[in-house]
Amino acid sequence: MDEMEEELKCPVCGSFFREPIILPCSHNICLACARNILVQTPDAESPQSSRASGSGVSDYDYLDLDKMSLYSEADSGYGSYGGFVSSPTTPCQKSPNGVRVFPPAVPQPPSQHHLLGHPSSLPPIPRNSCLTCPQCHRSLILDERGLRGFAKNRVLEGVVDRYQQSKTAALKCQLCEKSPKEATVMCEQCDVFYCDPCRLRCHPPRGPLAKHRLVPPAQGRVSRRTSPRKISTCTEHELENLSMYCVQCKMPVCYQCLEEGKHGTHEVKALGAMWKLHKGQLSQALNILSDRATEAKEFLVQLRNMVQHIQENGVEFEACLVAQCDALIDALNRRKAQLLTRVNNEHEHKLKVVRDQISHCTVKLRQTTGLMEYCLEVIKENDPSGFLQISDALIRRVHMTEGQWGKGTLTPRMTSDFDLTLDSGPLLQTIHQLDFIQMKVPSAPMLQLEECCTINNSATLSWKQPPLSTIAVDGYILELDDGNGGQFREVYVGTETICTVDGLHYNSTYMSRVKAFNASGVGQYSKTLAMQTSEIAWFTFDPASAHPDIILSNDNLTVTCNSYDDRVVMGNSGFSRGVHYWEITVDRYDNHPDPAFGVARGDVLKDVMLGKDDKAWAMYVDNNRSWFMHNNSHTNRTDGGVSEEATVGVLLDFTRGVLIFLINDEQQGPVAFEGIEGIYYPAVSLNRNVQPGSPMFYQPGRNNVLPAR
16 A cells, blocks of 8 residues: 555656646646646747746756657647647647647637636646656647646546545444444455454354455445545536447547547447456456566565675675685795795704814914924024924925915805795785685586487477676586487586487487586586487488489489499488388489498498498399498399389398388388397488489378388
């Protein structure tokens, strides 16, 4: 009820509608508000003065004529309706500001409506007045009737009255004998307000009354009709009741409107019938809108749940981020301690080396100084013989000591600088590049059912990621089972979102599913889709597999060759399960050639007769006899050849693993080949003297499929 209140308020004054009128654009406005926002259009003789006088009429700046357009009937779809006059042929003028202005309508004789006057006793409207809808901003020029030409919205007025009554009036029980109590429910079927004691006494929830619908009093008061339906009168002829509905003008009319000829050529219907019809249409539209509103409520619940989940996930993710950064800081601190240990070790090593060198040099310097002092004292002696006895030895000692102070002895063994440089550049760059990466596996893809299909023994599947998924996808994996309820197997891995799988079994149901993957892993499977291949196998000759000398026509059903040598062409479908039978008609047969018919693998040789290699199993035939051939081995010569219009049948039975040939519905020889398993393609070899064509296909198990003898 509170939501409906906005529908009951005027867009100009913001209060509940009072005497609402209906504009041609279907919006409503209070009658007094409509008069307040009227603007007088500028005259051609004095545009500036007219604009000035017009702008003084209204305080609504959005109605400035410089910012609005005046629409003709051709522009807006409005016809002659209510309080304005315009037509496709009405000439228009342009004001100095570029706005299209329609000249005033030709004065019409006063109608009965004007003679009788309007209940509101409105003063006359200025000539060339303009009214702009405050909601859609469509503008129109009023005719001589002014605002009195617009129909009053009695339905809206009644809804406003009932709504205000429901808000102000006290809802009392209608069955209390003395001092009625406040009503608690209203029965829509009984149209009675009940208090709780009276409801239990007079309206028990059993028997026929159990099916009655009880609603809150406020809701019941709004929906309850407080007065009998009023009979509506025509705005043109106030003494006439509205009894018909003009379908073309989409407005109620009276009999006098029809007699005057204004709606004489229009389609009219009974007002009551159209009332019921439009009520039904509105009810149907409301049902659809109600479904959308229900979906919107569910969507809002989903969004509110998303808000809660986002908050929870945000807290969890923030905690995870803090933990990861703390782990990085801890690792950096541990590495810092390790590097400091290395620096301390280097520091101690340098000190030890220098101290050892200081100690060694100190000892040698003391020894050298002592020797020098001793030698000086020896030199002071005056005994030549005594000096000469020790001089040679002292000289050798001095040279030896001097040699111990040779090159490198007085060079430091260790530098004071630390030859360690911390290589922090890559780490700093890595820290600067530290960012979030995709840490989640992709969501399950959605199969696009409208694009998934099967043709013959090929299946095409299409999929996409969910619309709201932002997780990166590196590729997809498509899986199919064996068509017999077996294990799934991968048939495609790649980045495409559509895939066609060929060479499936006929008359089989394949289960398919797809999943996405990225650097973080593989996501969930999509929903499983069942794909049914064709029940009956069929094929045409395949241009892609044919030798270049082969010529195909008749939608690839007829084959010829422009060479005298045998050339091979295969069908476009492979068979690997079931029973398959087809017939090929010989359309032309000249000079007794030896065409060959049979089956082959996909990599069979195309420039020799069918059966020359180990990739084909065939029967080649002339006009008198036939032979079976595989891997260039000829067996089972049989009388009976082919001619023009002859038919050659091929029976490929995987249930027994045999291959049988027929000519003109007669089996040719014994079973041609046994142990048949794998994938085989129908194949033919021919030269320019023969033209086979128009393969015919038959359902396995029919009478024209002959059993093996």
